[in-house]
Amino acid sequence: MSIASEHIDRLLPQTQCRQCGYQGCLPYAQALSRGEAEINLCTPGGTAVINDLAKLLNVQILPPADTLKAALPKAIAVIDETECIGCTACIKACPVDAIMGATKQMHTVISAECSGCELCIAPCPVDCIDMQPVLEHWLPQARTLTDEQESDRFAAATQASLRFQHRTERLQRLQRLKEEQQYSRKLKEASTIPSATKSAGKINPAALIAKAMAKAQTQQIHRRVPDNQDSFQQQQIAKAQEQAGYRRAMRDLQYGNDQQKAEALEWLRLYKQQRESEQ
Known part of the structure; x- marks a missing residue:
């Protein structure tokens, strides 16, 4: 009997770091539910997650797949602000919106929200991001503080999950807005085509193509960088x-x-x- 991926996903740290080889915590949980992955691939979760997964799935406990990395202390990203060129590559890569900045402006990491996923390091074209060890057992640090480590762990996972969910919803809103603007622009362009270009109530495709090419050439001239x-x-x-x-x-x-x-x-x-x- 397979365990629902939602139950498995609740045990994961929700860093979305992809160190397990999957595109996030939920895809890894789905692979575990189908019996296609081992329980020891979550480096941020360490032995605590391995033990919980073994108990839930009723399988044998395994040592961490990456023992060297699992032994390292938790770390958060730190940007060398004097070297940052403001390319926004790290902002786009962060799964929990823990990096602030704008194009051609200095970026900085919101340390309390960083989940330590390391996804911002590779895209940086000037190698100005390092991982700084912290004393925390679980990341992100912006969570409800408790005296019990186990509760602390799930509070951190909940915080990371909320940040990831908010980011996903924001990107979806922006995509919908972009599509709506494109659709409105196409309707406006279609409504301004002279009646001579219409035949039997249909738009002349050749006229549309010619108009679009002329507009693209005009925009290219205005946007051309010296x-x-x-x-x-x-x-x-x-x-x-x-x-x-x-x-x-x-x-x-x-x-x-x-x-x-x-x-x-x-x-x-x-x-x-x-x-x-x-x-």
């Missing part, structure tokens, strides 16, 4: 990425393993050669 401005933007991004690579190499050289140190030394050697050739 070549020198586009070049300047690319230079700024390239400079920020180079600085990020240098910081990453220096960090790996100091704290990395043997392979990372070797790669960092090679990167710094090539970096030095490039700088000398430009002088």
Whole structure:
């Protein structure tokens, strides 16, 4: 007898981190319900979630799939605001809307709402986001504080779930608004077509295409960015990425393993050669 995925989902931390290999907590719960996944894939949940899943599904307890990561302390994202270029990539990636900012404006993490999912790190083009360890057992920190760790855990999961739900609803509203605006624009364009382009009460497709192409060309002219401005933007991004690579190499050289140190030394050697050739 399979257990409903909703019951399984309630035991998960709701970080939506995808470290289990699925696109969120509910898809992982659905895979568990179908018997297609192991119970030890949730890194944020650790042994507590594994034990609960084993009890609910009546299966054997397993060690965490990623024992190294499971042993690490909880951590939240921190943005180096002096290096942030305001690209909004991290904002779009955050599943719980825990990052504030706007295009070409400095971004910052709402630390109390961060679930530690790490999804904001990979999209950052200048590598200005790091994970900072915290003493919390469960994330996010914005939850009802209790003396019982078990209750604390589910309060954190509830908070993360609410943030994820609100974000999903917001994106759906924006998508509906966008579709409504597109539909209204098409109706307006259709109503302004001269009667000569209509035949037997039907719109002339050729006239519609010609009108749309003319409008697109006009918009392209107005939106065209001067070549020198586009070049300047690319230079700024390239400079920020180079600085990020240098910081990453220096960090790996100091704290990395043997392979990372070797790669960092090679990167710094090539970096030095490039700088000398430009002088």
